[in-house]
Amino acid sequence: MAEKEHLEKAKLDLIATKSFKSYDEMYKVVDFLNKTLKDKKVIFGLTKNKSNDTMSISIYEI
Numbered sequence: 250m251a252e253k254e255h256l257e258k259a260k261l262d263l264i265a266t267k268s269f270k271s272y273d274e275m276y277k278v279v280d281f282l283n284k285t286l287k288d289k290k291v292i293f294g295l296t297k298n299k300s301n302d303t304m305s306i307s308i309y310e311i
Contacts, residue, residue: 261292261309268305271297275304 279295286293294307 261311264291264308264310266305266307268298268303271302271304275306279306 279293282293290311292309
């Protein structure tokens with residue numbers, strides 16, 4: 250099974266979310282965390298709110 254298909258079928262449980270001032274290269278940090286910690290069964294997500302120039306990082310357990 251491809252990794253993408255596996256992730257779509259896996260249940261994601263939200264562990265924590267934190268918002269902060271927007272940082273243009275934060276996606277690199279999230280990518281690094283996802284690649285480094287994938288065997289620990291966690292996934293990091295990043296969303297950007299353009300209206301108030303903030304970002305939110307979310308941590309999910311697979």
